[in-house]
Amino acid sequence: MNIAIIGSGLTGSLAAISLAKVGCRVDLYERLSDEELLNRDRTYAITHSSRKIFEKIGVWSDISPDLIPFQYLNLIDYELNKKVQFIVNDLIVEDRKYFSVGWIAEHNKIMFTILESISHIDNINKIPTSVIPNTNNYDFIVVADGSNSITKKKLKTSSFQFNYDQMCITTKVLLRGCNSIQAYEILNTEGPFAVLPLGGDLFQVICSQSLKKGSNTMKLPKSLLLDYFSTILPYGIQPDTIIDEPKSYPIKFRLNYSFHTGKYIYLGETFHTFHPVGGQGLNLCWRDVESFTNIISSPLLKNNKFFIPLIYSISRLIDVLSISILTDFLVRYSRSNIKLLFIPRLFTFYILKKSKFLRKFILNIMTNGL
Ligand SMILES: Cc1cc2nc3c(=O)[nH]c(=O)nc-3n(C[C@H](O)[C@H](O)[C@H](O)COP(=O)(O)OP(=O)(O)OC[C@H]3O[C@@H](n4cnc5c(N)ncnc54)[C@H](O)[C@@H]3O)c2cc1C
Numbered sequence: 001m002n003i004a005i006i007g008s009g010l011t012g013s014l015a016a017i018s019l020a021k022v023g024c025r026v027d028l029y030e031r032l033s034d035e036e037l038l039n040r041d042r043t044y045a046i047t048h049s050s051r052k053i054f055e056k057i058g059v060w061s062d063i064s065p066d067l068i069p070f071q072y073l074n075l076i077d078y079e080l081n082k083k084v085q086f087i088v089n090d091l092i093v094e095d096r097k098y099f100s101v102g103w104i105a106e107h108n109k110i111m112f113t114i115l116e117s118i119s120h121i122d123n124i125n126k127i128p129t130s131v132i133p134n135t136n137n138y139d140f141i142v143v144a145d146g147s148n149s150i151t152k153k154k155l156k157t158s159s160f161q162f163n164y165d166q167m168c169i170t171t172k173v174l175l176r177g178c179n180s181i182q183a184y185e186i187l188n189t190e191g192p193f194a195v196l197p198l199g200g201d202l203f204q205v206i207c208s209q210s211l212k213k214g215s216n217t218m219k220l221p222k223s224l225l226l227d228y229f230s231t232i233l234p235y236g237i238q239p240d241t242i243i244d245e246p247k248s249y250p251i252k253f254r255l256n257y258s259f260h261t262g263k264y265i266y267l268g269e270t271f272h273t274f275h276p277v278g279g280q281g282l283n284l285c286w287r288d289v290e291s292f293t294n295i296i297s298s299p300l301l302k303n304n305k306f307f308i309p310l311i312y313s314i315s316r317l318i319d320v321l322s323i324s325i326l327t328d329f330l331v332r333y334s335r336s337n338i339k340l341l342f343i344p345r346l347f348t349f350y351i352l353k354k355s356k357f358l359r360k361f362i363l364n365i366m367t368n369g370l
Contacts, residue, residue: 076186155261162253173243
């Protein structure tokens with residue numbers, strides 16, 4: 001099959017490798033140079049669903065040395081003063097042998113390995129432009145040009161969308177008293193606050209705040225920003241030094257009403273953009289890639305190409321909807337200080353703490369999707 005992919009971000013690039021490995025001829029259209037693609041300062045949480053995709057396409061052994069594993073995921077509710085810890089034993093049996101609840105990846109390292117893999121695959125043709133000269137040359141056009149997709153606008157595909165009254169502030173911090181195999185998701189009334197290990201004493205802090213408060217926080221000198229972090233970090237953990245320039249971006253919710261338009265198939269952030277709480281975003285993008293590849297390579301559909309877009313849309317419905325609802329619920333849950341909700345919140349934490357079954361169930365959805 002001949003496939004065009006628009007956009008060579010982490011979704012489009014992985015789709016190129018994955019589709020090429022099942023025998024498709026892929027033209028990968030990207031307007032940025034490799035250097036520009038590498039030059040993004042982002043940190044991702046990687047789940048077992050992504051690990052399985054990497055293994056399937058044969059790049060896990062190249063990527064895994066650059067990943068920082070964590071063995072404990074601590075969920076803390078500050079309003080209730082309660083904590084639940086997810087551990088390796090809460091994973092399903094086949095995931096436990098990796099001794100890690102998940103991994104943390106820095107953008108430049110993971111993008112470099114993926115671009116390297118692409119350069120060794122003959123049936124991927126990189127085309128440095130955003131214009132596809134003749135769309136009739138392709139059986140399908142994978143649209144992976146990001147959350148502000150121009151292609152989607154051209155095709156007049158509309159989305160359900162709203163802006164959270166929140167921004168995400170992210171920076172690298174040296175922490176004292178924090179173990180490098182621990183990750184934290186702290187729910188407090190300003191919004192979720194994540195601490196992700198980057199090796200040794202270095203951690204990525206990702207904090208959500210209201211737009212108003214966040215823009216003031218961004219103006220703080222680093223010493224005061226450290227003071228602010230110390231008010232949120234769990235007892236015993238002290239922030240020492242901020243080692244980069246803090247960055248911020250607004251947070252939005254966007255989900256396409258339609259997952260394809262004719263032979264144009266939406267993957268990744270073009271298809272869905274959610275709050276970064278829970279570190280689901282990129283993993284969900286890569287599960288789109290896996291679903292589409294599985295469908296394209298199905299022998300049953302070889303002579304029934306017409307059904308492929310529809311089957312892709314159906315196959316992604318439950319996973320995408322459930323993650324969108326779960327992440328949105330977590331944001332609203334953490335920001336709500338309605339006293340009436342305290343009892344169900346306390347009950348949820350009590351059950352999570354006591355019931356291994358529930359912890360397993362939740363962790364499995366977060367790490368493997370539905
Ligand atoms: C500012 C910002 C910071 C973020 N930080 C984090 C973070 O710290 N942690 C985290 O987990 N997630 C983060 N995210 C989300 C994360 O980056 C996405 O989940 C991930 O990048 C999805 O990849 P994608 O390939 O779908 O989209 P993108 O990464 O946006 O890639 C789209 C690609 O398409 C290309 N393109 C666009 N238009 C065209 C065109 N017309 N023709 C050809 N190419 C085109 C672009 O140049 C780009 O390379 C962040 C997002 C943003 C916007």
